[in-house]
Amino acid sequence: MTAVLQLESAAESGGGRAEAVGDFAEFVRVSMPGLLRYGHALTGNPHDAADLVQSVLEKVGSRWAAVQSKGDDPLAYVRRAMANTHISIWRRRRRENLVADIPDSGAVAPELSRLENEPLWQALRSLPPRQRAVVVLRYYENLSEAEIADALGISCGTVKSQSSKAMASLRTRLGKD
Amino acid sequence: MGDLDDDLRRLFSDDRLDVHSVAVSTEAVLRGANRRRRRRNAVAGTFALVTLVGAGIGVSRLGASSPDGTAGALLTTSTSAPTTSASPPPVSTSSRTEAVTTGQPPNSTGGNTGKPDAGGTSRSSPKSSSSPPTPESQPGRYGTLALGMSEADALATGSLVEPASPADPDNRCKAYATKSVPDTDAVIVSPVKGLVRITVPNYAKTPKNVGVGSRVADVKAAYQNAVQSGSSVLAPMSATPPWTYVFETDGTVVTAVFMRLNANDCTSV
Known part of the structure; x- marks a missing residue:
């Protein structure tokens, strides 16, 4: 807070920005654990989750005033950006990802490796990212189909079809069909 | 069916999803x-x-x-x-x-x-x-991109960042980031009208020297024919095809500037 005040007095015209920076730092601090968790659910591994959270927050932070002026809930905005960024990163790296399906167990902490052993978690990892994002938004975020469509910028019909494909392949993988 | 739903909810509320190690x-x-x-x-x-x-x-x-x-x-x-x-x-x-x-x-x-x-x-x-x-008749272009330009032509300029994302719920119009504006909806392309929106980078000024950070009063002084629309200020340009500067504001200061084709047919623009 003092830092914010100092910054404010130092920069007359930049006062608003200093306030915004302090505000953004607070936002990052408060939302970080939840965003990492959500990133973990989206990407399927903690390292990619950290990368995803960092890069999206950097982008959002560099235009914090503009993001706030849009009037949306910034947290919802960041979560949408994470889902979309994850999907587009995957498109770029499609080839590597198809091969890199097996986690490098050496770097994973013990409690995470147990999660890695969950059949459902493994089945989720095999889903293409958009299907996975739809599942995460539905079961992790508890969003409705319309909200998912809005968040991912796709139609309700696409949400439905992606969701049913995802559920079908999860069932197949788990031997539940 | 119900099982899988429950399993997914259980998995996503699992403590082990917390990221401690990184x-x-x-x-x-x-x-x-x-x-x-x-x-x-x-x-x-x-x-x-x-x-x-x-x-x-x-x-x-x-x-x-x-x-x-x-x-x-x-x-x-x-x-x-x-x-x-x-x-x-x-x-x-x-x-x-x-x-x-x-x-x-x-x-x-x-x-x-x-x-x-x-x-x-x-x-x-x-x-x-x-x-x-003479900005009142200036063509609607920024750099290599021009309003009304087809998606293929716009992609050929290399200024758009792929992949596109859908710009409206019907999946009809597409949105792109550009090399100078990272927002995923910096440029919006209609399948019929071509480029209907080009977002100007926030460091750029219009030829009348207004941009992000300018006061609303300055925008209206610079563009005498500008009209208020909600929190935005619209400055129509009489070029061919006709287009409009859209200055999004927070009430006092401009927060974003984009160029919009008047004949746009994308709901999200």
Whole structure:
């Protein structure tokens, strides 16, 4: 807070920005654990989750005033950006990802490796990212189909079809069909 | 069916989903955000400098088909200035030649001889005073992108960042980020009308010198025909095809500027 005040007095015209920076730092601090968790659910591994959270927050932070002026809930905005960024990163790296399906167990902490052993978690990892994002938004975020469509910028019909494909392949993988 | 739903909910509320082993520090995020902002501002600085130096060239060339990319239009303008040195008005060329007369024959074809000060400096200043910009009829283009341009043409400029994302619920219009504006909806393309929205980078100023950070009053003073629409200020341009500057504001200050095709048919624009 003092830092914010100092910054404010130092920069007359930049006062608003200093306030915004302090505000953004607070936002990052408060939302970080939840965003990492959500990133973990989206990407399927903690390292990619950290990368995803960092890069999206950097982008959002560099235009914090503009993001706030849009009037949306910034947290919802960041979560949408994470889902979309994850999907587009995957498109770029499609080839590597198809091969890199097996986690490098050496770097994973013990409690995470147990999660890695969950059949459902493994089945989720095999889903293409958009299907996975739809599942995460539905079961992790508890969003409705319309909200998912809005968040991912796709139609309700696409949400439905992606969701049913995802559920079908999860069932197949788990031997539940 | 119900089982899988429950299993998924259970999995997603599992404690093991918490990320402890890899932390992202707030400081690292703030540093990264600053770095990104500085990088943008650096481009903005170059922009301002080159604008001062080459206002005339900048303005008049935006109208013509300037070869610069959207990625920091003016950055590229600065590099392209020497190449265009053959065409600008003879006035300046002669003044330059006078300055160099002592040792060099005039056939050294202006500016390419490696003299760092040979850029657009002397050339542009006379021009900026002689041809004031007439933005009310300026064409709707920013860098290599133009409103109404087809998606294929826009992609061919290399200014769009792929992949596109759907811009409306019907999946009809597409949205792209550009090399100068990272927002995923910086440019919106209609399958029928072509480019219907081009977002101007927040460091850029319109030819009437307003942009992100300008006061609403200044925008209205600069564009006499501007009208208020909600929190946005719209300044229509009578070019072909007609388009409008949309200044999004927070009530007092401009927060974003984009160019919108009047005949746009995308719901999200």
